[in-house]
Amino acid sequence: VKHEAGQGPRAHERPWGCLERAEPARGTSDATRRARRAHRLAAWPAAELREDLRLVHLSRALEDRELALHRQGRVHFQIAGAGHEVLLVALAHSLRVGRDWFFPYYRDRALVLALGVTPYDMLLQAVGAAADPASGGRQMPCHFGDPARRIVTQSSPTGSQCLPAVGCAEAIRYAASRPHLGLDASGDEIVYVSLGEGATSQGEFWESLNTACRLHLPVLYLVADNGYAISVRAADQAPAPVFELVRGFRGLAVTRVDGHDYAACRERGALAVARVRAGEGPGLLYARVPRPYSHSASDAQATYRDPAELDAELAHDPIAVFERDLVAASILGADEPAAIAEACRRAVLKAADRALEAVQCDPATVTAHLVELPDEAELARRQAARQAARRARLASAPDRAQEAREGVPSDARTTPSSARAEPSAAEPVVLAEAIRRALVEIMEGDERVRVFGEDVADAEDRLLGHVEGKGGVFGVTKGLQRRFGSARCYNTPLAEANIVGRGIGQAIRGLRPCAEIQFFDYIWPAMQQLKSEAATIRWRSNGGFCCPLVVRAAIGGYLRGGAIWHSQCGEAIFAHVPGLLIAFPSRAADAVGLLRAAFLYDDPVLFLEHKHLYRDRAAADSYPPPEHLLAFGRGVIRRQGSDVTVVTWGATVAICLEAAVLLASEGVSVEVIDLRTIAPFDRELVAASVERTGRLLVVHEDNLTAGFGAEVAAFAASECFWSLDAPVRRLAALDVPVPYSPLLEQAVLPQRDDVVAALRELVAI
Numbered sequence: 001v002k003h004e005a006g007q008g009p010r011a012h013e014r015p016w017g018c019l020e021r022a023e024p025a026r027g028t029s030d031a032t033r034r035a036r037r038a039h040r041l042a043a044w045p046a047a048e049l050r051e052d053l054r055l056v057h058l059s060r061a062l063e064d065r066e067l068a069l070h071r072q073g074r075v076h077f078q079i080a081g082a083g084h085e086v087l088l089v090a091l092a093h094s095l096r097v098g099r100d101w102f103f104p105y106y107r108d109r110a111l112v113l114a115l116g117v118t119p120y121d122m123l124l125q126a127v128g129a130a131a132d133p134a135s136g137g138r139q140m141p142c143h144f145g146d147p148a149r150r151i152v153t154q155s156s157p158t159g160s161q162c163l164p165a166v167g168c169a170e171a172i173r174y175a176a177s178r179p180h181l182g183l184d185a186s187g188d189e190i191v192y193v194s195l196g197e198g199a200t201s202q203g204e205f206w207e208s209l210n211t212a213c214r215l216h217l218p219v220l221y222l223v224a225d226n227g228y229a230i231s232v233r234a235a236d237q238a239p240a241p242v243f244e245l246v247r248g249f250r251g252l253a254v255t256r257v258d259g260h261d262y263a264a265c266r267e268r269g270a271l272a273v274a275r276v277r278a279g280e281g282p283g284l285l286y287a288r289v290p291r292p293y294s295h296s297a298s299d300a301q302a303t304y305r306d307p308a309e310l311d312a313e314l315a316h317d318p319i320a321v322f323e324r325d326l327v328a329a330s331i332l333g334a335d336e337p338a339a340i341a342e343a344c345r346r347a348v349l350k351a352a353d354r355a356l357e358a359v360q361c362d363p364a365t366v367t368a369h370l371v372e373l374p375d376e377a378e379l380a381r382r383q384a385a386r387q388a389a390r391r392a393r394l395a396s397a398p399d400r401a402q403e404a405r406e407g408v409p410s411d412a413r414t415t416p417s418s419a420r421a422e423p424s425a426a427e428p429v430v431l432a433e434a435i436r437r438a439l440v441e442i443m444e445g446d447e448r449v450r451v452f453g454e455d456v457a458d459a460e461d462r463l464l465g466h467v468e469g470k471g472g473v474f475g476v477t478k479g480l481q482r483r484f485g486s487a488r489c490y491n492t493p494l495a496e497a498n499i500v501g502r503g504i505g506q507a508i509r510g511l512r513p514c515a516e517i518q519f520f521d522y523i524w525p526a527m528q529q530l531k532s533e534a535a536t537i538r539w540r541s542n543g544g545f546c547c548p549l550v551v552r553a554a555i556g557g558y559l560r561g562g563a564i565w566h567s568q569c570g571e572a573i574f575a576h577v578p579g580l581l582i583a584f585p586s587r588a589a590d591a592v593g594l595l596r597a598a599f600l601y602d603d604p605v606l607f608l609e610h611k612h613l614y615r616d617r618a619a620a621d622s623y624p625p626p627e628h629l630l631a632f633g634r635g636v637i638r639r640q641g642s643d644v645t646v647v648t649w650g651a652t653v654a655i656c657l658e659a660a661v662l663l664a665s666e667g668v669s670v671e672v673i674d675l676r677t678i679a680p681f682d683r684e685l686v687a688a689s690v691e692r693t694g695r696l697l698v699v700h701e702d703n704l705t706a707g708f709g710a711e712v713a714a715f716a717a718s719e720c721f722w723s724l725d726a727p728v729r730r731l732a733a734l735d736v737p738v739p740y741s742p743l744l745e746q747a748v749l750p751q752r753d754d755v756v757a758a759l760r761e762l763v764a765i
C-alpha cells in the first residue's frame, strides 16, 4: 500500500501478518528461550521424545522422497506437510486412535503417521496403486482415510470438512446417550478437525463454529497458520488473525501456540484437548508454523515470497529446533538426530521401492463404490427389520399401539384441542400428510433417524402443551418434535450448508439423518456439501465410508405467486452428480414407498417433494401398508397406450395424463410413464414402451436446456433408435426463471394444452 508522505497506513490497510511475524521476541534472548524449552522437555519419557523425532523425520523423508519421485514422473502430485510436523506429533499424544474422530487437512501427514498409518500406505496413494487403503488410487496424496482409525475420508475443498466434523460431534453426543443403538460411543470421544488459516476464510468454517459453540460440541479445531494460502498472505485473507476474529463465539476456548516449540504444543495441546474431552465445549488451537516447502509440487514459492523470510524459515525449521532442544536437554546425544533422520530416509526409500512395485489400478474398477444399492429382497428384509423394531418400540409404549395398527399418529396426549383430527388409514391422504406419516413410521422404527432443518420443529418444549406447533413451513414435520422429542426433531440455523454438512457428519458417525431444505430454490449454499462431500464419500474412500443421508426438499411451481425463488425446479443439476440418488414422486403412495426405501439405503438421497402436489387431492392415496416399498430406478406406466410414449415425473405427470385423456377422444392412444426416480432412472421401462409405440415425448417442469429430458432423449436416440418412427421431442419450461404473475408463470411452465399440441404434432409425423 502506498501512502501520502507523512501518513501512516490506516488500521485496515496494515498487513497484520507481516508486522506480527516481524515482531522481535521481547525481553528474552534466544539462548534463554532455548534453555527453557529444553528444561520443559524433561517432563516426558525420553523414549516418547525419541519416537516423536523419528515420526517428524519420517514425515519429512516421505515429502522428500515423493518430491523426487514426482520429478521422475512416478508420483503424480505432491503436497508437503513440512513445517507442520512438530506441532502435529506433539498434539497426537492427547488424541486417541480408534476412539476420537479425525477430519484432517492435507498438511497433517505427521499426525496421521502418529495415529499409526504407515509410510508404505501413504506411498501407495502417492503412486496411485490399487492397494492404496485410503482411496484405491482415486485421491491425491495426503488425502487420508482409515475407517478403523476413525480418520474420515478427506476431500479437497478447503473448509468443507468443518461442517461434517460438527455433525459427527453432534452424533457422538446422541449416540453416547443411547448405548442401545450399538454405535460404540464412549461418551468422551472428541472430533479433531484441521485446516489452514486460508481455509478459515470459508463460510463453512464460520457456520460450523456457530453450531459447535451453540451446542457446546466436543470439537477441537486446529488452525495451522503457515502464513500463506498458496501465494496469498494471511494478512490479505482477513482483517485480523483468526484467534482474534473468533472472539465473539461464546464458549469457544482459544489457545495459541508456537508450532516451533514442541513442549508448548504438547502442553497446551493437551490442555485444549482435555477441556474439549471433559465436555466443556469446543476449542480452537491456533498454531503458527512455517512453510519451508512450496505449497505443492505445482508451486514455486520463490516466485512470490520474500527471500529473507524464506531463509529465516529454513533457519528455524521446527524439526531442527526440536533436535537442538533434545540435545541441549541431554535427551539425545549430539549425533543421534542425524542418525534418526538417516534411518527414516532409508526406511522411506525401501517403502517407496515396494510401493512402486505394487499393482497399479485396474481401469475396470473405476466405477465401483459409487453407490451400493441393495437388491429388492435385501431392501424388503431391511424394511421387515425396521418394522419389527417399530412394533417392539410401540409395544413398550402401549398408548401408541392403536396408532401403529392404524398407521396414524394421534399425538393426542399433548396436542392442544385445537389441533386437527387425524384421518383413518383407509382414507386418502395428500402427499404432505403421507410424507409426514411416513416420517413418523420411519422414526418409530429407527432411532437413528433425526429430522432437522429450518422451522421443522413444533415449538419450544415448554409451549408444546399450549400451542399447535409449526412443524415446517408446509407442515410436513408437524408433531415430530412433540412425539419424538427435541433431540430427534430440531431446528437449525438458517444456513443450508450447515444443515446438509451436519447431516453428512451424523451419517458418517452411524446415524440416519434426515435434513430438510425448506425450498429447493435455497439449496445452493449446500451445493458443495451435497456434490463435493455427500456424493463422493463412498467413491473417494473406495468403499471405506458411506453417507446414508436423506435430504428432503420442497420443489416446483404451478403455485400462482411463488415467483423466482419459491417455484424453481432444477433436478437436472443434481442428476449430473455421480453418487447422488434422486426421488421425485408424483403421488402420495409413491412418496411413502420411496421414502421408506430412502432410509434403507446407505447412500445420499435427494428426496424432492413437489409443493403443488403437497395438498393436491388428485395426488392423494390411502396410506400404504408397510410392505409397500419402492426401490429406486423403477418407473411406472400411469396410463397404457400404443401410439406415443410420454415420459415425465413430478407435477407434470397429472398434466400429461389429462392431455392423454383429451387425445384419446381424438383416437390417439398415449402411454404415460412416471419415472418416480431420476437417479437412477428406469431405462428398461422407457425402452420397452418406445419399442411398442415408436414415438417419445419427454415432459418436465425444469427448464429445457440441459434438463433431465435431454438425458432421457439421448438415451432413447442411442438405445431405441430402431424402434423410433419419429424424432424424440421434449417439452419443458422456457429457459427463464419462474415469474410471479400467474399469467407469466403459465407462459413459462408447460401446460396441458402445450402437451396436447406437442403430442398432436408428434403423432402426425
Ligand SMILES: Cc1ncc(C[n+]2csc(CCOP(=O)(O)OP(=O)(O)O)c2C)c(N)n1
Pocket (backbone or CB within 6 Å): 107, 156, 157, 158, 195, 196, 197, 198, 199, 200, 226, 228, 229, 230, 295
Ligand atoms: C474451496 C477450495 N478453493 C480452492 C482450493 C485450492 N487450494 C488448495 S489449498 C489452497 C490454500 C489453502 O491454504 P490454507 O488453508 O492456509 O492451508 P495451507 O495450504 O497453507 O496449509 C487453495 C487455494 C481448494 N482446494 N478448495
Ligand SMILES: [Mg+2]
Pocket (backbone or CB within 6 Å): 196, 197, 198, 224, 225, 226, 227, 228, 229, 230
Ligand atoms: Mg496456510
